[in-house]
Amino acid sequence: MKAQTIPKDEFRLGITMAGAVSAGCYTGGVMDYLYEILDLWERAKNGEVEAFKSFTSQIPTHKVIIDVMGGASAGAMTTTVAAVYALDGIIKPVSDPKKCESPTGNLLYDSWVFMDDDRQGEKKRLTFEKMWDLDDLKNGKLESFLNSSFIDHIADKVLDCSADKKLQTADFETYISTKIPKFISPDLQVIYSHTLLRGVPLDVNFETPIARTGHKSLIPNHTTFEHYFVSHYHLNQGKPPAKDTYLFFNPYDELYTKNLKLSTISTGAFPVGLKYREFTANNFSTPYIKTIFNRIISGEFGAANQAKDKAIKLNYLPKEFSTFSVDGGAINNEPYREVMSILSNKYGAVKSGDYPAYGVIMIDPFPDRAQSAPEYVKPRDLIDVIPEVLGTLMDQSRIKRREILETDSRNFRSIIFPRKWKKHQDGVKPIKEPIACASVGAFGGFLDKSFRHHDFFLGRDNARNFFRYFFSMPYDQKKGICHPIHEKWTADMVKTFKIEKDGKTYLPIVPDLKLLLLSEQERKDQRYSYAVPKMPKYNSAQLFAMRKAIKNRLLIIIKLLKSRDYSSRQKTQKADETKKLMSRFYRTNLIGRFSGYLSALMVNVAFSLLRSTIASKITKKLIETVLTDLERKDLLKNDLTKKNH
Numbered sequence: 001m002k003a004q005t006i007p008k009d010e011f012r013l014g015i016t017m018a019g020a021v022s023a024g025c026y027t028g029g030v031m032d033y034l035y036e037i038l039d040l041w042e043r044a045k046n047g048e049v050e051a052f053k054s055f056t057s058q059i060p061t062h063k064v065i066i067d068v069m070g071g072a073s074a075g076a077m078t079t080t081v082a083a084v085y086a087l088d089g090i091i092k093p094v095s096d097p098k099k100c101e102s103p104t105g106n107l108l109y110d111s112w113v114f115m116d117d118d119r120q121g122e123k124k125r126l127t128f129e130k131m132w133d134l135d136d137l138k139n140g141k142l143e144s145f146l147n148s149s150f151i152d153h154i155a156d157k158v159l160d161c162s163a164d165k166k167l168q169t170a171d172f173e174t175y176i177s178t179k180i181p182k183f184i185s186p187d188l189q190v191i192y193s194h195t196l197l198r199g200v201p202l203d204v205n206f207e208t209p210i211a212r213t214g215h216k217s218l219i220p221n222h223t224t225f226e227h228y229f230v231s232h233y234h235l236n237q238g239k240p241p242a243k244d245t246y247l248f249f250n251p252y253d254e255l256y257t258k259n260l261k262l263s264t265i266s267t268g269a270f271p272v273g274l275k276y277r278e279f280t281a282n283n284f285s286t287p288y289i290k291t292i293f294n295r296i297i298s299g300e301f302g303a304a305n306q307a308k309d310k311a312i313k314l315n316y317l318p319k320e321f322s323t324f325s326v327d328g329g330a331i332n333n334e335p336y337r338e339v340m341s342i343l344s345n346k347y348g349a350v351k352s353g354d355y356p357a358y359g360v361i362m363i364d365p366f367p368d369r370a371q372s373a374p375e376y377v378k379p380r381d382l383i384d385v386i387p388e389v390l391g392t393l394m395d396q397s398r399i400k401r402r403e404i405l406e407t408d409s410r411n412f413r414s415i416i417f418p419r420k421w422k423k424h425q426d427g428v429k430p431i432k433e434p435i436a437c438a439s440v441g442a443f444g445g446f447l448d449k450s451f452r453h454h455d456f457f458l459g460r461d462n463a464r465n466f467f468r469y470f471f472s473m474p475y476d477q478k479k480g481i482c483h484p485i486h487e488k489w490t491a492d493m494v495k496t497f498k499i500e501k502d503g504k505t506y507l508p509i510v511p512d513l514k515l516l517l518l519s520e521q522e523r524k525d526q527r528y529s530y531a532v533p534k535m536p537k538y539n540s541a542q543l544f545a546m547r548k549a550i551k552n553r554l555l556i557i558i559k560l561l562k563s564r565d566y567s568s569r570q571k572t573q574k575a576d577e578t579k580k581l582m583s584r585f586y587r588t589n590l591i592g593r594f595s596g597y598l599s600a601l602m603v604n605v606a607f608s609l610l611r612s613t614i615a616s617k618i619t620k621k622l623i624e625t626v627l628t629d630l631e632r633k634d635l636l637k638n639d640l641t642k643k644n645h
Contacts, residue, residue, distance in 0.1 A: 003345075003346065003347055003348030004346055004347055004348075005347075006347055006358065008484040008485070008487070009061070009062040009063060009484065009485055009487075009488065010062065010064070010065060010357070010485070011062070011063070011064045011065075011357060011358065011359070011485050011509050012064075012065055012067045012185075012343060012357060012358035013064060013066045013067065013068075013358065013359065013360075013361065014066075014067060014068035014069070014070075014339040014340060014342065014343050014358070014359070014360040014361070015031075015066060015068070015069045015070075015079075015082075015339070015360070015361050015362075015363065016070055016071060016075070016334060016335060016336040016339045016360060016361070016362040017069070017070070017071030017072075017074075017075030017076065017078050017079055017362075018071065018072060018073075018075045018329070018333055018334040018363065018364040018365065018366070019072045019073030019074055019075055019327070019328065019329025019333045019334075019366075020073065020074035020075055020364075020365040020366065020437075021073070021074055021270060021437070021442035021443055021445070022074070022437045022442060022443055022445025022446050022451075022452065023074065023365035023366065023435060023437035023438060023442055023445055023455060024074030024075065024077055024078045024112055024365075025112035025113055025437065025445060025452040025453075025455045025456045025459070026365040026435060026437065026455040026456065026458060026459040027071075027075055027078045027363045027365060027459060028078050028081065028082075028108040028109065028111070028112040028113075028456055028459065029108070029455065029456035029457060029458065029459025029460040029462075029463065030363050030416050030459040030460070030462065030466075031078065031082045031108055031363075031463075032093055032094060032106065032108045032109065032456070032459070032460055032463075033093070033459070033463035033464055033467070034463055034467065034510070035082075035085070035086065035091050035093065035108075035181075035183075036091065036093035036095070037467060037510060037511075037512045037513065037514070038064065038181070038183040038510065039091040039093075039181060039183070040513050040514070041059075041060075041510070041511060041513055042181065042182045042183060044059050044513055045059060045061060051517065052513060052516060055513075055516045057490055057492045057493075058490075058493055058496045059493075059513065060485075060488075060489060060493050060497075060511050061488065062486075062488070063182070063183075064183060064509060064510050065182075065183055065184070065185050066086075066183055066184055066185060066188065067185045067187070067188065067189065067342070067343060067346070067358070068188070068189045068190075068191070068339045068342045068343060069082060069083055069188070069189075069191075069339075070189075070190060070191035070192065070193075070335055070338060070339045071191075071193070071267075071328075071335065072192075072193040072267060072327075072328035072329040072332060072333050072334065072335055073267055073268050073327050073328045073329035073333070074268055074329075075329075075334075075363070076192040076193065076263075076264065076267040076268065076328055077264055077265075077267065077268045078108070078112070079190055079191075080155075080158060080159075080190070080251075080260065080263075080264040081107050081108055081111045081112070081158055082108060083188065083190050083249065083251075084107060084159065084251045085106070085107040085108055086180070086181055086184045087167070087179070087180060087184070087235075088107070088165070088179075089178075089179035089180060089181065090105075091181065092104065092106045093106065094106045094108075094109040094460075095460070095531075097453065097457050097531045097532050100113070100453065102118075107158060108456075109456060110157075111154055111157070111158055112452060112456060113449060113452045113453050113456050114449070115127040115150060115154060115446075115449075115452070116130060116154055117449060126449070127446060128446050128447055128448070128542075128546070129546065129549065130149065130150050131146045131147050131148075131150065132146070132147065132546065132549040132550055132552075132553045133147045133549075133553075134147070134552065134553060134556060135147070135149070136148070136149060136275075137553070137557070140560065140563075141560070142557060142560045142564075143276065144272070144273060144274050144275040144276070145272055145273050145557070146273055146274060147553075148269075148274045148275035151265050151268065151274065151275075152265060155261045155264055155265050156261075158251075158264075159251050159257045159260060159261050159264075161251075161252055161253065161254050161257055165252040166252055166253075167238050167250045167251070167253065172186070172237055172238040172239070175238060186235060186237050186238070187234070187235060187236060187237060188234075188235040188249065189232070189233065189234050189235070189246075189249075189342055190232075190233040190234075190235075190249050191230055191232050191233070191301065191335065191338055191339070192230065192231045192233075192263045192264065192328060193228065193229070193230055193267060193328035193329075193332045193335045193338075194228075194229040194230065194231065194263075194266055194279075194325040194328050195229075195325065195326045195327060195328060195330040195331050195332075196227045196228070196229050196279075196323045196324070196325055197227070197276070197323055197325070197326060198322075198323035198324070199225025199226055199227040200225065200226045200227075200229075200289070200293055200314065200317060200321070201224075201225055201314075201316040201317065202224050202225070202226055202297070202312070202314070203221035203222065203223045203315060203316055204221060204222040204223075204224075205221060206221065206222055221316075223316070226293065226296065226297070227331060228296060228331055228332055229292070229325070230292055230296060230301070230335070230338065231259070231263040231284070231292075232246055232247060232295070232301065233246060233247045233248065233249035233260065233263075234246035234247070234248065234249060235249045236248065236249075241304075243287075244285055244288045244291055245288075245291060245304040245305060246304065247259055247260075247263075247288075258283075259283055259284075262277060262279070262283055265277060266279070266325040266326075266328075267325070267327065267328035267329075268327065268328070269325060269326045270326075270327045271326045271327055271330060273443070276324045276325065276326050277324065277325050278322065278323070278324050278325070279322060279323055279324070279325055280320075280322040281320040281321060281322060284321075286317065286319070286320075286321060289314075289317065289321060290312075290314050290317065291305060291306070293312065293314060294306035294310075294311055294312050297312055298312075299337065299338075299341060299402050300341050300345055301338045301341045301342045302341055302342045302343075302344065302345020302346050303345055330394070331394075331397035331398060332397075332398065333398055334362060334364060336360050336362050336403070336413070337400070337402060337403045337406070339360050340360045340411060340413070343359075343360070344358075344411070355473070355483045355484060356411065356412040357484070359411070359412030359413060359414065359509075360411075360412070360413050360414075361413075361414050361415070361416060361471070362413070362414070362415045362416070363415075363416045363417075363459075364415055364416070364417050365417070365418055365435055365437070365438070365455075366435075366438060366442065367415065367417045414466075414470065414471055416459075416463060416466045417462070418434045418435040418438075418455075418458060418459075418462060419434060419462055419465075420434035420458060420461075420530060421528045423528065428528055431535075433633045433634070434458065435455050435458060436450075436454050436455055436535060436536050436633075436635055437451050437452065437455050438633070439451075439629050439630055439633050439635055440625075440626050440629050440630070444629075444630070444635070447538060447542070447543070447626070448536065448538055448539075448542065450536035450537075450538075451536050451538070451635075453532065453536070454535065454536045457530070457531040458530065458532070460531065461530050461531060464512065464526070465527055467508060467509075467510045467512055468499075468508060468512050468515065469499050469506075469508075469527075471509050471510060472499055472506035472507055472508045473485075473486065473506060473507055473509060474504060474505070474506055475494070475498070475505045475506060475507045476504070476505060483507070485509065486507045489507065493511075494507065496515060497511050497512075497515065535634065535635060536635065537635060537636060537637040538630050538635055538636055538637060539637050540627055540636060540637065543623055543626060543627065544623065547619055547623070550619045550622065550623075551615045551616060551619045554618050554619060555611060555615045558614060558615060559611065562611075
């Protein structure tokens with residue numbers, strides 16, 4: 001496929017959203033601010049914003065268009081919300097933290113901050129309360145530690161087909177001009193990463209020339225199993241893509257939303273904690289699976305189909321392939337390379353000496369930093385080694401070999417991550433734990449809406465600083481250093497938006513027109529100002545009030561674990577000789593058999609008596625662990641009152 005040429009006055013953008021568990025609200029805040037300034041800019045260029053009609057000479061006219069969005073886990077969930085919100089065509093930024101007591105009509109805020117708090121048709125209960133409900137256990141099957149129904153309810157609200165919205169129209173050009181924002185590509189691509197419990201077999205042929213003439217069934221193939229999977233959607237100008245090439249991104253038609261919902265919730269199926277999800281042949285056809293695995297193995301996601309001479313056969317892919325998917329972040333937490341490959345395949349590699357006309361932004365609420373890793377402590381014995389093995393396997397499954405080799409300043413990459421500054425006598429210093437939802441193993445955001453509210457606005461504040469100062473290109477008119485998108489900038493534009501650092505000048509890729517309404521001092525002050533300045537504090541009384549609900553769920557979980565059939569899922573061959581040998585050397589007399597029955601009875605009685613005690617102790621330990629972590633992160637109210645006891 002021939003690379004497309006990006007006009008000189010355009011910059012194309014890909015956005016990757018990393019896994020975040022409950023901190024997806026931070027990512028949602030970043031996207032909300034980005035949409036706000038892009039929408040404001042587009043409307044101001046058309047003279048539709050009264051406040052900016054007197055600033056015509058200072059409003060840049062180039063374009064920034066989002067071509068790709070993708071992510072893992074909570075990041076992928078935010079990808080769906082952000083894409084649907086954009087296609088709805090009405091951008092309603094949530095900029096005032098004091099005006100969010102009821103749903104705002106902004107999908108990003110309502111989905112991530114309210115979550116399932118405002119479900120209609122029932123007595124208002126918090127999402128955290130619903131996570132301990134028992135209805136998912138009534139079938140006698142344990143699918144997750146927490147009740148995950150709230151995720152389905154949120155997804156249903158985002159992918160609501162009941163509204164009078166249509167993506168496929170006779171005149172898609174009219175639809176684009178009247179509904180879809182100008183900063184969203186009509187060819188938008190959306191990708192989600194998944195971890196499959198059942199891997200796809202990849203075989204390497206070790207046949208010699210002479211072996212090819214013999215019995216092929218006797219020649220072993222070296223086989224490994226790929227557990228990484230991607231569901232890859234395409235807006236495709238509002239028309240279903242060619243069969244088995246892409247999935248159709250159409251959030252308004254039930255024919256397509258079923259798969260889209262499954263992709264969205266399955267990538268966020270945090271192992272053990274949240275419910276795993278099943279993919280069947282009804283969701284992904286065998287030809288599509290082969291297509292997507294060719295992209296995964298080659299690392300190239302831009303081509304609709306792999307060239308025949310490079311295509312991987314997948315000879316041993318089971319027919320009617322089905323599997324369970326768990327959290328997308330388990331083995332590929334930041335699929336930025338996949339997003340970049342779509343852009344580079346579509347527009348070609350950046351040539352030496354050229355300015356990049358496209359780039360990738362990664363939003364990562366929990367960035368990994370080698371410099372902040374704890375000091376290595378050698379294991380003392382096997383007991384120390386065992387838990388480290390799990391960490392080793394997780395690290396190894398997330399390694400970025402190809403990305404390391406492709407590190408190139410010509411490929412424009414940037415990252416937005418949580419940062420909050422606090423003023424001290426000797427200047428401003430970053431807060432060590434700036435994001436509230438990082439508490440309790442990143443599940444802290446589920447505890448209280450105030451955590452999610454704080455982090456949403458922190459995302460907006462960090463996005464404000466990022467797009468004003470860091471998402472920029474060097475500019476030096478005297479030396480001829482000027483990105484093509486800045487070539488038509490007037491002196492007024494340069495003066496208004498320029499960033500000066502260490503004697504060098506930079507110009508932003510996305511101009512934040514809000515700067516036009518601020519004085520120089522207000523601009524400086526805003527860099528260290530926050531819409532929600534204080535970190536939220538959790539009222540422990542809320543958690544203690546949940547003791548009964550937590551214990552009741554644990555009681556049923558323990559009962560289900562006790563009654564579960566732990567025999568092998570697969571039928572094993574009879575081992576008659578082994579049974580004879582065991583009975584010969586381990587004979588059981590009448591007294592032994594009676595003792596066995598009596599022991600089993602006593603175990604069952606003891607279990608029934610102790611089940612409540614076990615559940616109480618686990619509940620107590622869970623509450624203590626949560627509160628300890630909140631206290632260490634200074635997120636716990638000092639509220640020792642009678643209500644807490």
